[in-house]
Amino acid sequence: MSISDAGKPIVGLLSAFVPRELLFALGCIPVRMFPTAAKPTAAEAYLPRNFCALTRNLLASFLEEKPPVQAVIFTDEDDSLRRLQDVWAECVPVPIWGSLEVPRTDDAIAIRYFASGLTRLARQLELHTNEVLTARRLRAAISLYNQQRRLLLSLKASWLNGTLPTPLYRRLCRLGLTEHPQSANEVLQNQIDSLSASADAPGVAGDANGSAMRLLLIAELAAPAALVRQLESQGARVVAEVSDLDELSVMQMVAETGETVDELLIALAEAYLAKTPAPRVRAPSRRLAYLTQLARERAVDAVICACSKFCDLPLAEYPLLKADMERIGIPVLLLELEDETLSGQHRTRVEAFLETVRAHG
């Protein structure tokens, strides 16, 4: 974190469903946790070896690297996070300040239930921070994160039109999730200004002629940077990433018009539950309709699913996804990854896949 906000606790998030606005309004700096451990070895004393690799890597990161967070918030999103929360108290010296139940539907009943969960979370956080949640503070926090959403949408447009390289766009997305929102917004705004200043410069993403193979990546938290590097070094271009880093983040503006805390929490619940469908909602028709529409909009040539090994929900979705994409002529490659690195075998499979796609042009 480049700008520290003196005395404010940094709270780690393990899910995209925890409204950062709520934490910020209560004097915390919410940061999304990304795995930093090279290997999940340290977690193997606590979680089975055939457990979601991403979850094991996150635990290993806390065991080995001790990220500078004062507390974490859990959600009940899937079996992996639920069991991680179980072992957390036994092995990680970072307290859990709250646990949020996240509905898998977005109807009125679910929104009310989620909003009541947000109220409970707020009460828990108030005890830890000695702050009081007010409508004014929550509205200001929502406004700040809405500003970030607008900035990121602007940067996404630049990425998609080829003026912003993929690695830089991804770094900026990550920065939005892991930095103090005010400092992140400054960096994002500076980048937009700098793009505007060089608006006459040629495209920098290497596909100005539109000939590069266009790829859709599907991952949970984020596709590994090593994979993106390999793809782009081999002449392909990532044009969409369906992961918490990009398309699965909450990009819908949260209504700032509520006058009371309860109204604002409802607005947060609506926006967070309405985010792009992920496998956890068990709605294949919605999910596949979304993915195929995205593939068409971005003129995708091929799809790569970069799933964490032993991560059930995306893996169980894969056969449907593959069948649906191939029905519209888009080939799909599944990579089951143990960590952020790519093994030689993975690299070879990626190379072979790209060659095959090109050959069938």
Place this chain on the structure above:
Amino acid sequence: MLRSPLGLRLVRALLAGRPQKPHHYVSADFFLEMARGAYASHARPVVWSNIFVPSELFWGLGIVPFFPETWAGLAASMGLSALGVSQSAALGYPVDLCTVHRSAAGLWASHLFPRMDAGVATSHICDIAGQMISNFAFTEGKPFFLLDVPQSNDGAAVDYVAAQLERLIEHWREALGISFDTDRLREAIRLSNQARALALEVASLREAQPAPLRGSGMRDQLAMLTAMFGHPSGIRYYQALRDYTARRVADGQPEQAHQRVRLYWMHLMPYFESALLSVLEDELGGAIAWEEISTLWWDELDEREPLRSLARKIVSLFFNGPIQRRTEMALRLIRRYHCQGAIHFSHWGCRQSAGALYVLRARLRREGVPLLVLDGDCIDPSNLQLGPLRTRIEAFMEMLA
């Protein structure tokens, strides 16, 4: 065979010719009746479900439930798991997924499952169960309903699930054309409560020493607990099991003669023929006094509030919520059945059950209860290595004895 009435009669005749206990006749008849309703008859809609949607709801609404997980276990007992697992690979399901669900997918792809009119699943444990049923429904072009179940076990969670149950019934009325008769649902609740009372009697009888029943013979209990309640067969089944158990206790004739150490068995058991349990029971004298999956976890249902009662049943499942619910239940049962140790059979790919074993082991250790974790597979015989497991069981039993 299951699709024709003649085939069903043949299956019943074959089952009747095998050595059975009285309650097995009831369960065989029950599952054959379900099979007839699902495969051979079009009189009632068939809804595919994971095993934690309360069966009272199906029977009370005149729906035939079909539980792919249960039928995958049944198929494994009939030696069909290789077919299921290989066919699921052909569909593209990665091999690291749970074999119960992979096998179910393969059996479905092999057209061994009945027709599907709709799908439903709860979300609270086993992520993949609901996902697979939603996959089946999507592919078959049938409606699917997800019951979103919170981890909490409080009034708000019950209200939330009860509201969804109301919506589910409305959804089925529209999608399946069923009529909702509150009295019929109440009758299912009454039947469920009567079966529950009998099942609790069985649980009390099993406190006896020596243990009257073989634990390995109870591997089908999860199927009974999750399918029979709310159906008249539930009462007949638990009556027969209660009477059978009582006779064993009264006559001092336990099913397992050689009993040295009393054990608490956690999670599933292999559904296929395997020497694993005979080594434990017959050679080493391990008496499984109680199995986690035989535990009737819910309170008596209130017929005045049928949906809230069923919602309470859903959220109070011991697998739901933090691992402490499961560990504290384990400790209560270990004490109640005077068990000297516990065995957790970690079925390959079951993240929800095996994920927090570290906590479970630590908690049991603090209470002086040794825990043996056996990594295996309850569906795929090729993933159950008897040699190493036998060595571990022998060492564990030596320590306990």
